[in-house]
Amino acid sequence: MENDVVKKRAVLLMRLCLLSFTIAMLIHKHHDASAIEYRDGVVAALKEYEKIHGQLPSSLYDIPALESDGLRPHFLRHYRDKDSALLVYSPSMSPHLKLKYDFSKQEWKSDSD
Numbered sequence: 001m002e003n004d005v006v007k008k009r010a011v012l013l014m015r016l017c018l019l020s021f022t023i024a025m026l027i028h029k030h031h032d033a034s035a036i037e038y039r040d041g042v043v044a045a046l047k048e049y050e051k052i053h054g055q056l057p058s059s060l061y062d063i064p065a066l067e068s069d070g071l072r073p074h075f076l077r078h079y080r081d082k083d084s085a086l087l088v089y090s091p092s093m094s095p096h097l098k099l100k101y102d103f104s105k106q107e108w109k110s111d112s113d
Contacts, residue, residue, distance in 0.1 A: 056085040
């Protein structure tokens with residue numbers, strides 16, 4: 001009898017762990033999808049800015065559509081010097097992977113490419 005109770009508790013604990021893991025992964029996937037949507041919106045805003053001004057901005061804050069006091073996905077960085085611009089994105093599922101946007105080919109490339 002005691003053995004059955006222990007088994008039932010173990011099964012319940014395993015199910016709760018699996019449910020918790022599943023919920024955490026779903027939340028993470030949603031966050032990652034939101035970050036990718038934001039990343040693609042930033043690329044579109046940068047292209048529009050370049051079309052209007054003839055060059056990319058020195059900062060994302062130079063684009064009024066991107067000005068916000070709200071939280072932004074922290075996986076996106078934009079750098080610009082006098083000769084070139086660099087947009088770097090780290091996917092939340094693998095934060096050590098760095099994707100760089102190639103403005104000439106209009107595509108994301110990994111560091112290993």
